[in-house]
Amino acid sequence: MSFTKHERERLRDILKRAYRGKENLELGELRWDDLRDSLRSADTIQPMPRFLMVFAQFVWQIAPVVSLLILALTGVLLALDLTSGYDVFQVLMNGREESTLSQMLGI
Amino acid sequence: MNNDACGPSDEEIVVQVLSGNVNAFEQLLKRYQNHVLRIVKKHLPPEHVLDMAQDVFVRVYQSLPTFKGESNFGQWLSTIAARACYDFWRKHSKFREFPLSHFTEKQQVWLEETLSENSNQSFEESIFQREAQEVLDWALERLSAEDRMVLELVYLEGHSVKEAARLLGWSAANVKVRSFRSRKKLYNLLSKQLKGRRRRR
Numbered sequence: 001m002s003f004t005k006h007e008r009e010r011l012r013d014i015l016k017r018a019y020r021g022k023e024n025l026e027l028g029e030l031r032w033d034d035l036r037d038s039l040r041s042a043d044t045i046q047p048m049p050r051f052l053m054v055f056a057q058f059v060w061q062i063a064p065v066v067s068l069l070i071l072a073l074t075g076v077l078l079a080l081d082l083t084s085g086y087d088v089f090q091v092l093m094n095g096r097e098e099s100t101l102s103q104m105l106g107i
Numbered sequence: 108m109n110n111d112a113c114g115p116s117d118e119e120i121v122v123q124v125l126s127g128n129v130n131a132f133e134q135l136l137k138r139y140q141n142h143v144l145r146i147v148k149k150h151l152p153p154e155h156v157l158d159m160a161q162d163v164f165v166r167v168y169q170s171l172p173t174f175k176g177e178s179n180f181g182q183w184l185s186t187i188a189a190r191a192c193y194d195f196w197r198k199h200s201k202f203r204e205f206p207l208s209h210f211t212e213k214q215q216v217w218l219e220e221t222l223s224e225n226s227n228q229s230f231e232e233s234i235f236q237r238e239a240q241e242v243l244d245w246a247l248e249r250l251s252a253e254d255r256m257v258l259e260l261v262y263l264e265g266h267s268v269k270e271a272a273r274l275l276g277w278s279a280a281n282v283k284v285r286s287f288r289s290r291k292k293l294y295n296l297l298s299k300q301l302k303g304r305r306r307r308r
Contacts, residue, residue: 003294007222011297012262014221018239019263022149027156030140030164038165039132 117180121171132171135180136164142181143188150192150259159195163188189260189274196252210300214242219301246296254289261286262293 003011114134115123123131140160147159166187174183217238247255260271261282268286272279 002298003222008294010222011294014239015243016263016265018236018243019149019259021236021240023145025148025153025156027144027148027153030136030144030157030160035136035161035164036133038161039129039168042165042169 118176121174121176121180124168124171132168135167139181139184143184146185146188147192149264150189150256151195155195159191163191166191186274186276189256190276193252193256193275196255200252210242210245214238214245215300218242218297222301242297246293249296250289250292253285254292257282257285258289258293262290 117135117138120131120134124135143160143163144156147156147163151159163184167184170187174180217235221239247258250258256275257271260266260274261268266274268279268282271277271286272282275282277285
């Protein structure tokens with residue numbers, strides 16, 4: 001069951017007035033002494049330096065682009081054939097006492 | 108409320124406080140205590156109002172260095188008060204600290220009679236008003252902190268989506284969607300109660 005338009009309007013009107021009626025509750029005044037104590041023990045927050053605010057804004061603005069870039073580079077790195085480079089390195093390292101300068105230079 | 112006729116303006120007092128005259132803050136307290144109490148009374152249960160109003164003023168004091176005077180002081184303070192109330196409900200709904208009340212037979216009768224075409228009840232009657240507040244509280248305590256705040260600000264107080272977004276620090280689109288959903292939830296909650304009663308008859 002849902003309310004008709006008329007019922008919704010009437011309900012809203014009544015609930016709005018009930019809500020506004022809360023303003024008139026008599027609850028007494030603020031406890032000034034407690035409040036003064038709380039304020040005395042509270043430090044005011046030092047404002048963030050302007051350059052830090054600009055930097056913080058900048059960092060968040062470029063964060064999505066940087067994340068995408070990291071993902072893309074990871075993909076590229078995984079797709080590269082690293083094994084062959086490693087093998088060449090191993091060969092060079094193992095046979096280094098036999099290799100001459102001319103061999104290394106490919107002459 | 109912004110300025111006393113012969114006293115310093117709010118902005119001047121803020122400058123005084125920030126330059127070391129901490130006692131000047133008391134002028135702002137006195138100027139805005141009713142404003143803050145009015146806001147907090149509408150959002151919170153009566154037993155938490157005074158503590159929260161106090162907390163709001165401590166937050167205002169701590170945030171004074173961030174007040175740039177772009178909006179007037181009253182608006183800025185309203186934002187802090189609304190967000191403090193939202194924090195209250197977020198914290199309390201997370202830990203479910205308040206027991207949920209029941210929708211009584213009396214409230215069901217009240218709701219049905221109120222919505223009937225030939226209802227002649229006057230809102231000025233104190234009993235009628237009390238029932239309305241109980242029904243409203245019953246429904247609100249079943250909503251999330253987000254739905255509750257948006258419903259109160261937009262549906263019950265009549266703030267525009269833009270104003271509510273500014274008060275809560277959310278995007279206007281978020282407030283718009285929340286506003287629609289929370290209203291729907293409210294109607295669903297209340298219509299289920301009527302449905303249950305009609306079925307029993």
